[in-house]
Amino acid sequence: MLAEARAAGLEFELIAVREGDKLPFRADSRITLTAGAFRAATQTVTPQGVMAIARVREASPPEVIEAAREAGWPLVVLDGVQDPGNVGAICRTAAAAGAPALAILPGSADPYGPKAVRASAGNVFRLKVARARWKDLEGLDGFGAAASSGAPLAEAPIESAGMIVLGSEAHGLSRPDLALVTVPLTEGIESLNVAAAAALILFEIRRRLAA
Ligand SMILES: C[S@@+](CC[C@H](N)C(=O)[O-])C[C@H]1O[C@@H](n2cnc3c(N)ncnc32)[C@H](O)[C@@H]1O
Structure with missing residues (x-):
């Protein structure tokens, strides 16, 4: 690490x-x-x-927005992802997929806490990461990842979104007004682990941006 x-x-x-x-x-x-x-x-x-x-230099919300825009990637937003293992795993996946930047909303685990850093295998340091509030992200449209009721992953234009929001393990997304994207699941299965959902969505973005 x-x-x-x-x-x-x-x-x-x-x-x-x-x-x-x-x-x-x-x-x-x-x-x-x-x-x-x-x-x-x-x-x-x-x-x-x-x-x-x-010593880690945390980025500011405008810096992560700009880093994502420059790279032509959606900003990855964690909306109350509480488990540091999940936060670290998402950082690892985001870095591996090529996402440049993350915004961490209140209620999420500290991405620089020891468990999250270990779960990211040190990859959190490859990303620009900012603690942010919804008002910092005003003007960014995008998709919230939802366990049900969203546009199927194959059909949602996630690669051109301003942000992709991943919700909390217990409560899902904290905002009701986002367009939603859903990874279709086998009947009877309620949801994916948030880090697994992030992996599917972020690597689908990578695939489409490379196409
Ligand atoms: C364990 S789920 C939350 C389930 C929770 N009961 C709810 O109210 O949404 C945690 C997060 O993972 C993501 N997620 C889980 N399953 C998903 C799926 N099938 N498609 C897209 N995102 C999913 C969503 O961002 C969700 O907020």
Whole structure:
């Protein structure tokens, strides 16, 4: 994960390596900790043998809107996605699909929290990410992803949308006025996991933009 973060341009202020463990790249700002000191400093129960401190520059809402517009991609918007594992998985998928930018609305997990960063496998650092409110996104039209009642994915012009909004695990979308897109599901299945829905939608956008 640190190697990926480094490849994405993140500069570490400090890297701490547990005695006996190895860092897969050279770093000047590195210290070695005994197993006991490392355990006391880490937040996870079964940590891997390295941890790092880095300063992240969060983007502003106008910056993420502009980054998406410039790349010809919809802005990916997380509307109350609460599980940090899902937020991280969506960041990983967005980076892999080529989406440049994300906006995180209130009620969503912190994309830079430790669980989300681990779930993104460090790919969150490849994206421009801003915390935003709906009013910051005024003027962007687009699609909300909904578990039912939306235009079928194959027919919705998602690749030319200003934004694609993914809703919360428990409550779905917080806005009732969005055009909706739905991945059609087998009868009797209520919904997809939000990160799975994001993967299908974002890779469909990638496919159409490449066509
Ligand atoms: C677990 S679902 C939410 C289900 C919730 N009961 C509801 O009221 O919508 C979480 C999010 O994943 C996305 N999602 C889930 N299934 C989807 C589908 N079949 N098509 C498009 N998006 C979907 C939507 O953005 C949804 O808000």
